[in-house]
Amino acid sequence: MRFYQADPALENYWRGVILFGNNFATYKFALAHALYEVERSNTLITLEALALPFSHHICQHLKQAPKQTLNMAKPGPFLKACMQFNNGEITLEQFLQATVKHGFKVVLDAFHNVSGGPIDRQFFINETRESKGIRLTDDFYRLAETPQFLNLAHETDARWTLVEKAWEMNLPPQLLDVHYDAQEEVLFTRLSSSRITLTSCRNSLNGYQKGHCFYCNAPVSLERGHAQLADVDHFLPLAAQTAMPGVNLNGVWNLVLACQECNRGANGKFARVPDLRLLYRLHDRNEYFINSRLPLHEAIINQTGNNEPKRRAFLNERWNEALQCRLQKWDPPVQQEIIL
Incomplete structure (x- = not known):
């Protein structure tokens, strides 16, 4: 919490979510990428509008890193649909319907949670019951106008990659040693x-x-x-x-x-x-x-x-x-x- 409370800029609250929030699945990162990309002329973003960019990022990562949740032995219906779409077993329309039905059940409520509770700034409000979507707040629009906004997509993808690599390697902690390749x-x-x-x-x-x-x-x-x-x-x-x-x-x-x-x-x-x-x-x-x-x-x-x-x-x-x-x-x- 000190990370964003010591310097309470909007981008640091957002980074708090990406860097310090719990990760049981990688949906939070996919949702962040969807919000970077989705058309934002209306504050209400329907689940149908979110579904394509959200599911696209999950599918792309699945191709490189099959473990996108801690328990891939029992993938939920959304991840199953992602794998079926990647394998050509369902159509895009069927896939997006499955995304709207199953993909957002947990992530919308959990997105802002850090250290066991919600952060002080909310970037969207979950209105799936009332409006079948989310409503972007003024804080998100202000965030999108900050000079750091373009950096956030790079940071999110780097964090996502680190999480899935850790799950994939499943190394004993004492064996993990990270190095820097200056040339690459x-x-x-x-x-x-x-x-x-x-x-x-x-x-x-x-x-x-x-x-x-x-x-x-x-x-x-x-x-x-x-x-x-x-x-x-x-x-x-x-x-x-x-x-x-x-x-x-x-x-x-x-x-x-x-x-x-x-x-x-x-x-x-x-x-x-x-x-x-x-x-x-x-x-x-x-x-x-x-x-x-x-x-x-x-x-x-x-x-x-x-x-x-x-x-x-x-x-x-x-x-x-x-x-x-x-x-x-x-x-x-x-x-x-x-x-x-």
Whole structure:
């Protein structure tokens, strides 16, 4: 709850739903994508209008990741219809009828629930009994006008992919180790001798930084070709690796998104060590990862410690070791207020 209460912007309430809500099935992510795409000239969105984009995203993900709920041994009627449609066993009309009948029974009421209860801001009202649809609130329309709105679809898909990958791999938590491939800009893990790509690193990190540069709080973009496209940066530079053999500096715990000016501008960070107060910010960001779970939280715990004091001590020790490499300290030349 601290994530959006500390900085109660609408986009952070929305991110709270996507990043921290319970996941027993992936319908929440499909509903979010449907709301990004559906025509919104009328505040009332019928279930028929939601059905096509909602079911389309489930079907597309099913093709790549067959496990879209915790209990695929007994899929419900909606998932059965998705699989039948993918196999060409039912028509589009039959599929959409099944979606309207079965697809929205739980997700509409559960969408806004985080930490056991509803968040303070509601983006739609469930009016299926009165109007056979949902009614978008003013908060959703305001959200759609924010500069961060375009980033949210990328963040949602990255989160969705992480959840389904965790269910698919079913790894014992102590075996999960996540790494960063700088060339492909993805997060990956290994299962036996096989490498498993998890998701885009940039898209996974952005939500936990609330769409801003980790160092100076300038807004960043996830859209390729955008002038504000974020860089993935190693908080403790790889040049410090010699001082800490066996420590995974390519782990999620040490990766942040930075604006291009902070990362490689005239006064950029390069192979320098950020100020200690920024280390505390990194700790807070990592705790958000851990609280959102599946599967990055286990990787960070494995790499940094199984409780909060140990993780804080781990970061302090690595920061001091980096300075022992005679690397200079660095602070962003211009900084806006940051609330993580």
